[in-house]
Amino acid sequence: MLLDKVNCPSDIKNLSVEQLGRLAEEIRHFLIENLATTGGHFGSNLGVVELTLALHQVYNSPVDKIIWDVGHQAYVHKILTGRKHLFPTLRKFKGMSGFPKRGESEHDMFDVGHSSTSISAALGYAIGRDLKKENSKVVAVIGDGAMTGGMAFEALNHAGHVKSDMVVVLNDNEMSIATNVGAITNYLTKLRVDPHYSSFKKDLASILHKIGNVGDKTEKYLKRLRDSFKTLLVPGMLFEEFGFTYMGPIDGHDLTTLKKYLEQARNTKGPVLLHVVTQKGKGYAVAADAPDKMHSVSVGFNAKPGAAPKVVKAAAPTYTKVFGDTLIKLAQQNENIVAITPAMPIGSGLVKFADEFPNRFFDVGIAEQHAGTFAAGLACTGKKPVLAIYSTFLQRAYDQVIHDICIQNLPVVIAIDRAGLVGEDGETHQGAFDLSFLRCIPNIKIMMPKDENELQHMLYTASEYQEGPIAVRYPRGNGYGVKMDESFKLLPFGKSETVRDGKDVAVLALGPMVHVAEHAAELLAQDGVDARIVNMRFAKPLDEELLLELAESGMLIITLEEAAIAGGLGSAILEFYAKQRITGVELFPMGLPDQFIEHGAPQVLLDSVGLNAQSVADSVKTMVPLKQKRA
Numbered sequence: 001m002l003l004d005k006v007n008c009p010s011d012i013k014n015l016s017v018e019q020l021g022r023l024a025e026e027i028r029h030f031l032i033e034n035l036a037t038t039g040g041h042f043g044s045n046l047g048v049v050e051l052t053l054a055l056h057q058v059y060n061s062p063v064d065k066i067i068w069d070v071g072h073q074a075y076v077h078k079i080l081t082g083r084k085h086l087f088p089t090l091r092k093f094k095g096m097s098g099f100p101k102r103g104e105s106e107h108d109m110f111d112v113g114h115s116s117t118s119i120s121a122a123l124g125y126a127i128g129r130d131l132k133k134e135n136s137k138v139v140a141v142i143g144d145g146a147m148t149g150g151m152a153f154e155a156l157n158h159a160g161h162v163k164s165d166m167v168v169v170l171n172d173n174e175m176s177i178a179t180n181v182g183a184i185t186n187y188l189t190k191l192r193v194d195p196h197y198s199s200f201k202k203d204l205a206s207i208l209h210k211i212g213n214v215g216d217k218t219e220k221y222l223k224r225l226r227d228s229f230k231t232l233l234v235p236g237m238l239f240e241e242f243g244f245t246y247m248g249p250i251d252g253h254d255l256t257t258l259k260k261y262l263e264q265a266r267n268t269k270g271p272v273l274l275h276v277v278t279q280k281g282k283g284y285a286v287a288a289d290a291p292d293k294m295h296s297v298s299v300g301f302n303a304k305p306g307a308a309p310k311v312v313k314a315a316a317p318t319y320t321k322v323f324g325d326t327l328i329k330l331a332q333q334n335e336n337i338v339a340i341t342p343a344m345p346i347g348s349g350l351v352k353f354a355d356e357f358p359n360r361f362f363d364v365g366i367a368e369q370h371a372g373t374f375a376a377g378l379a380c381t382g383k384k385p386v387l388a389i390y391s392t393f394l395q396r397a398y399d400q401v402i403h404d405i406c407i408q409n410l411p412v413v414i415a416i417d418r419a420g421l422v423g424e425d426g427e428t429h430q431g432a433f434d435l436s437f438l439r440c441i442p443n444i445k446i447m448m449p450k451d452e453n454e455l456q457h458m459l460y461t462a463s464e465y466q467e468g469p470i471a472v473r474y475p476r477g478n479g480y481g482v483k484m485d486e487s488f489k490l491l492p493f494g495k496s497e498t499v500r501d502g503k504d505v506a507v508l509a510l511g512p513m514v515h516v517a518e519h520a521a522e523l524l525a526q527d528g529v530d531a532r533i534v535n536m537r538f539a540k541p542l543d544e545e546l547l548l549e550l551a552e553s554g555m556l557i558i559t560l561e562e563a564a565i566a567g568g569l570g571s572a573i574l575e576f577y578a579k580q581r582i583t584g585v586e587l588f589p590m591g592l593p594d595q596f597i598e599h600g601a602p603q604v605l606l607d608s609v610g611l612n613a614q615s616v617a618d619s620v621k622t623m624v625p626l627k628q629k630r631a
């Protein structure tokens with residue numbers, strides 16, 4: 001096995017193209033076997049095997065800087081840079097990250113997980129190098145999906161202007177997670193699929209170039225004609241207009257071609273864009289045929305050659321599915337409802353909605369900022385936009401939420417999926433901050449359901465709410481399998497629900513943490529502590545009546561939320577008491593601590609930060625006697 005002898009990039013430097021081809025096959029087997037056990041991002045990695053090998057042969061990492069966009073396709077890079085042995089720990093707690101991490105290897109140049117950052121980061125590296133008068137090469141590898149993100153174009157705009165030496169490898173596999181969308185995608189398709197178009201353009205461009213040299217009176221006119229033709233006819237003209245030298249499209253699985261063009265790009269002055277065409281899922285039939293189904297695979301998928309991923313039937317529906325199904329029902333009743341997703345139609349549960357309401361569904365590409373303002377614009381016309389977005393990606397649209405949605409107090413529903421700890425994707429993807437960063441914005445209201453049944457009622461309540469923006473946050477994964485009500489209920493605005501009465505301590509919980517609190521109450525009851533459990537439902541507005549009653553009772557209060565403590569529900573309640581000049585309330589906030597939470601199975605992560613029933617019970621048991629003593 002060639003792979004056995006590969007522990008760092010220099011081990012592949014002298015391999016022939018034929019040997020690299022064999023190594024590529026071995027790497028594909030390695031990936032398939034390992035991911036069958038650990039799960040992880042699958043299709044993208046199978047697609048970049050040859051590209052990664054060629055990059056590491058042509059460039060000299062870590063002196064030369066290879067910067068991955070999103071980073072979900074960096075597994076082959078990890079294999080070639082001494083981390084083969086860590087694959088059994090991939091995305092496990094304390095194990096190897098699923099993304100590049102500067103702390104993990106000197107070959108990882110930039111921490112990543114969100115898309116469209118690579119060109120900006122690479123330009124930072126390139127200009128830093130120039131200022132320091134160093135000699136390294138810089139290359140960004142960005143997918144066609146990530147290329148739909150505004151940041152990528154902000155960076156092209158800057159890079160083409162400053163003309164620093166750098167290479168952008170555009171890895172075009174025609175896929176985002178779902179099928180890629182938009183005008184840029186259509187443009188890349190034109191460049192890619194129509195060789196006649198490309199060669200015709202090249203021929204005509206050279207004829208026009210010659211015409212430009214005639215030097216008589218008509219020169220000016222011909223030059224103008226040439227320039228307007230050129231825009232249409234020179235391949236990759238869009239990138240050329242940005243100031244890049246465009247090369248390609250080339251076959252991203254042909255190692256000879258890859259090496260030739262990477263070398264040429266490396267030796268070209270100024271910014272270069274090399275357009276490489278690859279197949280997502282290459283080497284694994286099911287992933288290649290249906291790349292959207294195997295963008296990532298869960299633990300234990302069936303790795304028999306060509307086998308479909310094992311679908312683990314869960315007892316309870318996911319919150320995502322309940323969101324998607326509910327939105328269809330709501331849209332059937334309310335023709336103003338429209339759904340927006342920034343490139344996550346599958347992950348956000350909107351595939352069926354898109355089938356049923358193709359004209360009311362908008363996948364805007366990886367463009368969270370645009371999605372936010374687009375929703376605001378739609379709301380101005382009287383539509384009821386539902387912006388379905390992961391908590392972590394909503395971070396990208398923060399100004400749009402403030403400036404475009406909240407200042408104008410527009411009735412946009414923000415359906416925040418993946419709120420709380422998402423697990424294996426780690427720091428970059430945990431939905432830890434949305435509660436804190438939304439709560440401080442005037443006009444917005446925020447809810448979180450205790451289970452999947454309450455989610456449907458909250459979505460209904462949000463869809464009926466016309467006074468301004470409203471967010472419903474819900475977690476990744478399955479609900480509790482609770483009975484789903486047949487009809488929707490309008491939830492009383494800003495009101496909580498007491499799910500268990502008690503006199504010794506009040507646990508005010510948000511979202512599915514209500515169930516953790518209920519379990520803690522059972523544990524506490526065994527020790528004679530009588531806990532009242534409240535499902536807060538709303539983080540904003542707060543149930544002030546409840547809070548005043550609790551302050552009056554003198555009960556110890558615990559707040560429990562799967563969100564950053566700083567700025568979360570507990571903070572909101574403390575602010576309320578401070579504003580009311582109510583002193584003497586003893587409140588202990590439980591939630592996510594002031595640190596980035598790494599990757600790992602969700603329950604392992606929750607245990608690690610003390611967000612489980614036993615920890616809640618233990619905290620209460622230490623505090624109740626203290627409180628009683630003081631009383």
Ligand SMILES: Cc1ncc(C[n+]2csc(CCOP(=O)(O)OP(=O)(O)O)c2C)c(N)n1
Pocket residue numbers: 044070072073113114115142143144145146147173175176177280342343344366368393396
């Ligand atoms: C800002 C942001 N939005 C959405 C995502 C979710 N996401 C991860 S990979 C991906 C598709 C990226 O497509 P592409 O860059 O073409 O890479 P491919 O998966 O095709 O290899 C998306 C939408 C993300 N990581 N970051």
Ligand SMILES: CC(=O)[C@@H](O)[C@H](O)COP(=O)(O)O
Pocket residue numbers: 070072113114177295296347418422425476
């Ligand atoms: C890399 C990335 O951002 C996505 O692929 C993400 O990992 C998807 O997460 P879900 O599995 O929660 O949809």
Ligand SMILES: [Mg+2]
Pocket residue numbers: 143144145146171172173174175176
């Ligand atoms: Mg792609």
